[in-house]
Amino acid sequence: MCLSIPGKLIEITAQLDETFRVGRVSFDGVIKEVSLALVPEAKVNDYVMVHVGAAISVVDEEEAKKTFEILMQLGELHDLDPSIDDA
Numbered sequence: 001m002c003l004s005i006p007g008k009l010i011e012i013t014a015q016l017d018e019t020f021r022v023g024r025v026s027f028d029g030v031i032k033e034v035s036l037a038l039v040p041e042a043k044v045n046d047y048v049m050v051h052v053g054a055a056i057s058v059v060d061e062e063e064a065k066k067t068f069e070i071l072m073q074l075g076e077l078h079d080l081d082p083s084i085d086d087a
Contacts, residue, residue: 006027
């Protein structure tokens with residue numbers, strides 16, 4: 001199944017121009033580098049939906065937190081953090 005995961009943009013780490021940027025996104029404490037090329041409007045502290053290493057949209061904080069909680073309950077975050085067991 002393909003799905004995107006909401007996370008909080010905590011830092012812009014590289015910027016070639018206004019479009020080609022990379023940032024650090026926190027997924028409940030798990031930090032990943034993601035491309036921000038598809039969301040030029042995203043700024044630090046925004047919540048973004050991330051799919052295959054790229055932020056694809058900016059979302060509301062409340063909706064992002066609800067979605068993340070549901071994904072945790074469904075056990076759909078295995079690939080996000082290798083320390084999560086399949087037990």
